[in-house]
Amino acid sequence: MVLPRVSRLVYRNFKVNTDPASLVILVGLPAMYLVFFGFGFGDLLFIAPGLMAFQSVMAGTVGGGMLWADRRYGMLAQLLVGPFSRLDYLLGIMLTTVIFGLAGAVVMYAVAFALLHGVYISPLGWGSVVVTITVGSLFFGALMLILSALVKSNNTYNSIQILVLFFINFASTVFYPDTPRLPVILQVLFRVNPLSYIANLVRAGFDGTLAPVDVFYLIGLLAGTVILVVLATRTYMRSDISYT
Amino acid sequence: MHQDTSDAINAVGLVHSYDGKKNAVDGMTFNVRRGEVFGVLGRNGAGKSTLIKVLTTLIRPTAGKLTILGMDPSHKSEEIRARIGVVQQDESFDFTSVEGNFDIYGVLWGIPKAVRIERRERLLKEFDLLEIRKKRSFDLSGGQKRRAQVAREFMHDMDILFLDEPTVGLDVIMRRNLLDLIKEQVKGGLTVVFTTHNLEEADYLCDRIAVVESGKVIALDTVENLKRLYGGKRTVEFAVEGSSGIELVRAVEQSLNGESTLKVLDDGTALVLTEDPKKALRVVVEASQKLGVQLEWLNVRKNTLEDVFLSSIGEQRSGN
Numbered sequence: 001m002v003l004p005r006v007s008r009l010v011y012r013n014f015k016v017n018t019d020p021a022s023l024v025i026l027v028g029l030p031a032m033y034l035v036f037f038g039f040g041f042g043d044l045l046f047i048a049p050g051l052m053a054f055q056s057v058m059a060g061t062v063g064g065g066m067l068w069a070d071r072r073y074g075m076l077a078q079l080l081v082g083p084f085s086r087l088d089y090l091l092g093i094m095l096t097t098v099i100f101g102l103a104g105a106v107v108m109y110a111v112a113f114a115l116l117h118g119v120y121i122s123p124l125g126w127g128s129v130v131v132t133i134t135v136g137s138l139f140f141g142a143l144m145l146i147l148s149a150l151v152k153s154n155n156t157y158n159s160i161q162i163l164v165l166f167f168i169n170f171a172s173t174v175f176y177p178d179t180p181r182l183p184v185i186l187q188v189l190f191r192v193n194p195l196s197y198i199a200n201l202v203r204a205g206f207d208g209t210l211a212p213v214d215v216f217y218l219i220g221l222l223a224g225t226v227i228l229v230v231l232a233t234r235t236y237m238r239s240d241i242s243y244t
Numbered sequence: 245m246h247q248d249t250s251d252a253i254n255a256v257g258l259v260h261s262y263d264g265k266k267n268a269v270d271g272m273t274f275n276v277r278r279g280e281v282f283g284v285l286g287r288n289g290a291g292k293s294t295l296i297k298v299l300t301t302l303i304r305p306t307a308g309k310l311t312i313l314g315m316d317p318s319h320k321s322e323e324i325r326a327r328i329g330v331v332q333q334d335e336s337f338d339f340t341s342v343e344g345n346f347d348i349y350g351v352l353w354g355i356p357k358a359v360r361i362e363r364r365e366r367l368l369k370e371f372d373l374l375e376i377r378k379k380r381s382f383d384l385s386g387g388q389k390r391r392a393q394v395a396r397e398f399m400h401d402m403d404i405l406f407l408d409e410p411t412v413g414l415d416v417i418m419r420r421n422l423l424d425l426i427k428e429q430v431k432g433g434l435t436v437v438f439t440t441h442n443l444e445e446a447d448y449l450c451d452r453i454a455v456v457e458s459g460k461v462i463a464l465d466t467v468e469n470l471k472r473l474y475g476g477k478r479t480v481e482f483a484v485e486g487s488s489g490i491e492l493v494r495a496v497e498q499s500l501n502g503e504s505t506l507k508v509l510d511d512g513t514a515l516v517l518t519e520d521p522k523k524a525l526r527v528v529v530e531a532s533q534k535l536g537v538q539l540e541w542l543n544v545r546k547n548t549l550e551d552v553f554l555s556s557i558g559e560q561r562s563g564n
Contacts (some may be wrong), residue, residue, distance in 0.1 A: 003354070012348050016338045074336030081300040081330040081406075082352060085322060 009092025027041020029152030048112035055104030063097035101137030128205030270459030283450030
């Protein structure tokens with residue numbers, strides 16, 4: 001059986017990105033966060049959905065990293081002189097990113113389930129988690145794709161990625177709640193950070209506290225994602241294929 | 245493979261410019277016949293790699309007419325790419341083992357599993373990669389990488405194979421070894437477009453050669469015809485001791501007054517391509533005596549493909 005073109009690219013993306021070292025970083029690191037932060041601060045129920053949301057960022061870095069590596073190591077040009085269009089390649093990366101995000105969230109849930117000796121999410125809650133992680137993965141995937149398509153130097157790419165991730169991760173409600181006790185600047189950063197909304201939505205699904213207002217947050221997130229995906233597509237389609 | 249009597253590639257006035265000012269490919273006209281090994285010979289920066297990018301639909305021509313396998317790449321690029329194989333000049337590997345790369349590549353091309361395994365095993369054996377099959381591709385030596393990259397391309401069926409300087413960076417033995425492997429693989433009549441700046445390789449592998457300079461095709465024929473075209477000519481070559489070679493070359497050039505093509509190689513050897521070797525010899529000897537320059541050696545020989553190449557470029561430049 002011959003798989004459709006995008007499926008073949010997704011298969012390849014997984015084969016290349018699921019070596020033991022990559023998996024430890026992708027899943028092991030957030031799992032360690034879960035254990036240390038959860039036990040350290042004693043609030044696993046707060047941290048667990050936060051780290052499920054955090055998987056959308058990890059998935060985004062995987063997506064951006066794939067484009068970056070494929071440009072750097074010649075595989076992008078090799079694939080594009082093969083039986084794939086630029087759009088196939090982009091869809092392959094986007095789909096891989098979403099699958100990574102969802103799989104990572106499930107792993108985080110499994111770790112939390114084990115640590116909490118059983119924690120259950122309602123079907124509606126799961127629906128909310130899946131939709132939010134999917135949209136969130138696309139959001140951060142698109143952001144990292146723009147970075148990968150524009151930046152030419154390895155050092156610049158890594159530096160920008162670390163800087164962006166630092167702000168996105170720590171100025172969000174993944175690890176800490178947004179409370180009036182926070183300094184104002186942090187409160188502002190928390191509220192302009194899309195990861196806060198992803199974490200809040202996942203947490204609401206996880207806790208079973210979804211409210212009508214969450215629909216508006218999801219729509220806002222979706223709108224931002226659509227804009228970023230369009231920008232990423234345009235940037236990527238116009239970018240140089242070869243790194244050198 | 246598709247049966248079609250038309251040319252595999254037909255290019256008329258092909259142009260590509262990266263910046264809209266200078267043409268990297270500047271009005272190339274040529275055809276590649278089905279089943280031939282077609283060489284694109286030129287120095288670094290002559291436009292070979294840009295030409296390959298245009299022919300493999302990676303970039304669009306700025307002007308000109310191009311058909312590949314009877315199709316217009318501006319409308320049928322996906323159909324064309326499904327029927328060509330490309331070995332790029334730069335390395336291109338996934339972060340996995342050699343055999344992993346072959347497997348993934350087979351999957352990407354939609355090769356059924358049984359065929360994939362059979363081809364992978366055959367190619368690993370034929371390209372002498374069995375011992376390093378488990379090695380990660382980025383840990384391979386330069387020669388092993390090139391062998392693996394070329395071999396991997398044969399995982400899928402194709403009508404045209406593009407080889408963009410596949411032997412670059414390899415030593416003489418590895419180069420010949422890889423050329424032999426390519427020769428063996430294309431015995432069945434596969435059309436091959438092969439770019440190189442190495443004249444021996446072009447001579448060894450190609451049926452016809454296009455000599456490319458400054459984005460233009462400046463000579464195009466079979467290797468034998470190219471040699472015959474310049475066959476009336478002989479090459480007078482000489483070298484002098486010390487730093488007075490430049491003066492002698494200038495004096496010889498002046499005396500020959502454009503009747504012959506004169507080239508100085510990197511090692512200081514001067515070549516005079518001429519139809520009148522006696523006169524050229526006399527000029528060189530007289531000039532050296534006049535300048536008091538000691539000739540290290542002086543020789544007359546039949547021309548080689550290298551001389552054809554140098555001569556073509558010389559004519560192109562004088563034409564400009």
